[in-house]
Amino acid sequence: xxxxxxxxxxxxxxxxxxxxxxxxxxxxxxxxxxxxxxxxxxxxxxxxxxxxxxxxxxxxxxxxxxxxxxxxxxxxxxxxxxxxxxxxxxxxxxxxxxxxxxxxxxxxxxxxxxxxxxxxxxxxxxxxxxxxxxxxxxxxxxxxxxxxxxxxxxxxxxxxxxxxxxxxxxxxxxxxxxxxxxxxxxxxxxxxxxxxxxxxxxxxxxxxxxxxxxxxxxxxxxxxxxxxxxxxxxxxxxxxxxxxxxxxxxxxxxxxxxxxxxxxxxxxxxxxxxxxxxxxxxxxxxxxxxxxxxxxxxxxxxxxxxxxxxxxxxxxxxxxxxxxxxxxxxxxxxxxxxxxxxxxxxxxxxxxxxxxxxxxxxxxxxxxxxxxxxxxxxxx
Numbered sequence: 001x002x003x004x005x006x007x008x009x010x011x012x013x014x015x016x017x018x019x020x021x022x023x024x025x026x027x028x029x030x031x032x033x034x035x036x037x038x039x040x041x042x043x044x045x046x047x048x049x050x051x052x053x054x055x056x057x058x059x060x061x062x063x064x065x066x067x068x069x070x071x072x073x074x075x076x077x078x079x080x081x082x083x084x085x086x087x088x089x090x091x092x093x094x095x096x097x098x099x100x101x102x103x104x105x106x107x108x109x110x111x112x113x114x115x116x117x118x119x120x121x122x123x124x125x126x127x128x129x130x131x132x133x134x135x136x137x138x139x140x141x142x143x144x145x146x147x148x149x150x151x152x153x154x155x156x157x158x159x160x161x162x163x164x165x166x167x168x169x170x171x172x173x174x175x176x177x178x179x180x181x182x183x184x185x186x187x188x189x190x191x192x193x194x195x196x197x198x199x200x201x202x203x204x205x206x207x208x209x210x211x212x213x214x215x216x217x218x219x220x221x222x223x224x225x226x227x228x229x230x231x232x233x234x235x236x237x238x239x240x241x242x243x244x245x246x247x248x249x250x251x252x253x254x255x256x257x258x259x260x261x262x263x264x265x266x267x268x269x270x271x272x273x274x275x276x277x278x279x280x281x282x283x284x285x286x287x288x289x290x291x292x293x294x295x296x297x298x299x300x301x302x303x304x305x306x307x308x309x310x311x312x313x314x315x316x317x318x319x320x321x322x323x324x325x326x327x328x329x330x331x332x333x334x335x336x337x338x339x340x341x342x343x344x345x346x347x348x349x350x351x352x353x354x355x356x357x358x359x360x361x362x363x364x365x366x367x368x369x370x371x372x373x374x375x376x377x378x379x380x
C-alpha cells in the first residue's frame with residue numbers, strides 16, 4: 001500500500017480555513033510552536049472579506065477554526081466573527097463546522113453565555129493536559145504565579161455543557177508520560193467525554209518514554225473496551241492526516257498563508273508561503289508550494305512515507321520538515337521520532353472498538369485499501 005502526493009492528491013479548493021487573530025497569548029506554554037514575532041492584530045473587515053472568499057469556494061462541507069493564538073484575548077472580534085460566519089452560511093448551501101481552541105483562563109461568564117447560544121455546528125476545544133501538576137508543568141501564565149489549571153477548571157466548571165460541545169485537547173509531554181493514566185482518569189472524572197490525546201512531536205522521545213506511552217494508552221483503551229461507555233477518545237498525532245493539504249490560514253497581518261505551520265517561522269521566511277491576502281487568494285501558487293514542499297521532503301527522507309505500510313492512515317509530516325528546515329535541525333532524527341510515535345498511536349487507534357466518526361472513516365478507507373490490494377495480488 002503506497003501513495004504519493006501529486007496534483008490529484010492535493011485539494012485545489014481548500015476545505016478548512018484557520019484564522020489567527022494575533023500571535024499573542026495569555027499563557028507562555030513551552031511547547032507552543034508559534035514564533036510570536038508579529039505585533040499585528042486582525043480587524044473584522046479583513047476577517048469578513050476572507051470568510052467570504054473561503055465560503056464562495058466550491059464544496060459543501062467546510063471548517064473554520066480559530067486557533068494558533070488564544071481567541072478570547074480578543075472577545076469582541078471573536079463574537080463578531082462567529083456571528084458573521086453563521087449569518088453568511090445560512091444564506092448559502094454550505095455545511096459549516098466552526099472550532100475554537102482555548103486554554104480556558106479567559107473563558108469568563110460573558111463568553112460562556114455567548115457560546116451557550118450557539119448550535120452544534122460549533123465545537124469548543126479546551127486545552128487540558130490532566131491534573132494540576134502535569135498541566136501547569138508546561139502551561140504557565142505570563143508574569144504570574146497563578147495556576148492556569150485552577151482558573152481554567154473553575155471557568156469550565158461554571159459552564160453547563162452538553163456532550164460533544166466541548167472537546168479536550170490534551171498534549172502528552174515526554175516528561176509527563178508516567179502520569180498519563182492518572183491524567184486521563186482525572187479528565188473523565190471532570191465529566192469530559194470527548195478527548196483527543198496528542199503526543200508532543202517536536203521533542204525526541206526515549207525508548208523508555210515510548211514504552212510507557214504505549215503501555216498507558218493500552219491500559220486506557222482496554223478499560224474503555226471492557227465496559228459500556230460514551231467516551232469518545234481519539235488517539236492521534238497532531239501532524240497527522242492529509243488535512244494540511246486542505247488548509248489555508250489567515251494570518252494576523254491579513255495575509256493568506258499555506259497553512260498554520262508557517263507560524264514557527266520568522267516573518268521574513270513566512271513570505272515565501274504567502275498565497276494572497278484578505279481580498280484574493282492564489283490557489284495555483286498554493287498547489288505548487290505544496291507539491292514543492294512534498295517533493296523536497298520526500299527527497300530528504302528518501303520517499304519512506306510513500307512505501308510505509310501505515311501510509312494510508314498516517315501522513316506526510318510536512319510541518320515537521322518545515323520546522324526542521326528553518327530551525328536547521330536534523331530532519332531525519334525528528335522524522336525517525338515521528339515514525340516511532342506515529343506507529344504507536346496507529347496501533348492503539350486500531351484497538352479502540354468504538355471509533356470516533358473521523359477515525360472510523362479513515363479506518364474504513366484503510367481496510368478497503370488492504371482488501372483491494374489482497375484482491376489484486378490474488379488476481380495477479
